[in-house]
Amino acid sequence: MSVRTPDPEPTGDEPFGQSAGSSNPGWLSEVELAEARRRMPMLYVEGVPVRVDGMGQVTEIGILLRATPMGEMTRTIVSGRVRYGETVRDALFRHLENDLGPMAFPLLPPQPSPFTVAEYFPIPGVSAFHDDRQHAVSLAFVVPVSGTCEPRQDALEVTWMTPEEAATDALADEMEGGRGTLIRLALASVGALR
């Protein structure tokens, strides 16, 4: 199975919202992006969507169901690349909106520090995380969402689970690249792991 960090950017990789084909030096063609992935660590953000109660306590975790290009179903979280010139915060918001739809109303944490830094290596076993396509370093955040999630792009649905369900080995086995571990670290950071 091909394990990959999702990077849904169908219309190219335009920083600052410019269109593909422009002469902007920040533009990366598909070929150049593939080349860069083999030579440099790629900066990612990941978001674990959660529901909280009136006291801020996490009650549910949102797990995405996604179909891979080969038609396999996998479970994952919100994840994507930070572009040239984009803040980490803007990248996180963009990927949340891409994956959860415009009505999710994510409440990004005020803190710039992630709950963990997940390091994905192309060779399995270097760390808990693996991406056969690239060396990616991901800043991971827990993000309460207060609205309605309507997955867009290639995410098929969001499944809301209790912290107990989200921490199971059964779920971890369905998740790509070691993200079952990331879910547990997210749960631990909000005191919801037993």
Next chain:
Amino acid sequence: MSVRTPDPEPTGDEPFGQSAGSSNPGWLSEVELAEARRRMPMLYVEGVPVRVDGMGQVTEIGILLRATPMGEMTRTIVSGRVRYGETVRDALFRHLENDLGPMAFPLLPPQPSPFTVAEYFPIPGVSAFHDDRQHAVSLAFVVPVSGTCEPRQDALEVTWMTPEEAATDALADEMEGGRGTLIRLALASVGALR
């Protein structure tokens, strides 16, 4: 000047919402509370109310204006004791509601870890924080509020300041017990200190 950690519990110290005068062993009379303060560290929570923009970035800090029993005006933040049987989260919510009113709609952070632990000692100089009445250990949180603040109890008003204003020495000089330092640590934790 008498520097004190605000602890506004005019009708006594009833855990679990029971009324003063009950035979609940958790009840502490004024005399007993005064006695305990001289013998044990008291557990406190403190909340720094903030306004955030749509991306979660802190734009303003809410500082309380309070009149001391001697009629002096001081600047402070939300602060109060954790009662027997009460969770830290419930205590934080209770004091936020007491000080900011029922329409403030605080969004408590999902994480149980405070941005800092402020240790108030009766003898100045032991730490950055000082309370001549007691040894208090305070778990301090940044709390976005999305509603309208109408101070209750002895807090006269909430002043919203930019991060720059909140970090000035002028404000720190108006704050009791070293809370100017606490404001700066709060700003640093959200990346809003320069």
Next chain:
Amino acid sequence: MSVRTPDPEPTGDEPFGQSAGSSNPGWLSEVELAEARRRMPMLYVEGVPVRVDGMGQVTEIGILLRATPMGEMTRTIVSGRVRYGETVRDALFRHLENDLGPMAFPLLPPQPSPFTVAEYFPIPGVSAFHDDRQHAVSLAFVVPVSGTCEPRQDALEVTWMTPEEAATDALADEMEGGRGTLIRLALASVGALR
């Protein structure tokens, strides 16, 4: 089974190093301490001793084997009360030295923030943590130790486990008051939980 937060202070509860029986108002007799436990949250510190490699990565977790007053064997971590007038840092150091001996050479973290705040309630189920004797709020820290541990007091031995062993349900079942959860949160905070 009687689940308790260890609080080994055989010669009384003398703040500032004074001897039992002095007229120091900070002194708590056994009776007074028992009384306070039923009326106020008690402030605790807990330390999870770890071994790290040359790169700072956690390789082993130190778990204490302790005999309860009834002769039962339980697994636990370093834990104890913060005294009146004592800093959190001093309390943590004191309990580490008490439980691990004077040659453990603990390297206390420079940060004042704990990796989690563990709330122990006398009634099970309020939180993940339980202490039938009291309401205790514990600031929990991961502490690398570089020396030799020779348990003192009622701790019989320190067992060094890999992160994998320390995260098992089997170990959690042997630990009192929900501290199996605390170990997992500690592992998560150092990225050593899978």
Next chain:
Amino acid sequence: MSVRTPDPEPTGDEPFGQSAGSSNPGWLSEVELAEARRRMPMLYVEGVPVRVDGMGQVTEIGILLRATPMGEMTRTIVSGRVRYGETVRDALFRHLENDLGPMAFPLLPPQPSPFTVAEYFPIPGVSAFHDDRQHAVSLAFVVPVSGTCEPRQDALEVTWMTPEEAATDALADEMEGGRGTLIRLALASVGALR
């Protein structure tokens, strides 16, 4: 003045320790590195060296004095790029050793989370941090060092300052790219900012 994130890699940019000129696809020539800097966020690590006392409390901050290529003197901290295939931890250790020498004995924190994420943009004003050469995202850590620092490469000396000295505007003015702010955030994270 040309403000730059130091990236001292005089013998090329060899991941996995290979020599310049090899056919390793991970190798970036000077030209390719310059090209990449204009198209992608570069991942950096930064370390604030500190001295701690026996209780883990920070007593001094190590600030590097460095000569720029134009012969200007600036103050800075340990900083450098994460290479392809390298862990964040290894990169931090490598740059600490490069800048502080082999006898500094840095004690890397067991936690993978930085105290802050500093985002350097080529255009000033986007964030608190600025690097006219590139968009760099830096994971910043406080690192106690227990040995002797003998700066190598282009760092001329390490100056040890008290937390008070390190927080002054005078020092901030001497630091490049907004790193005076980074020092204050570092101090705040260890409770050493007033």
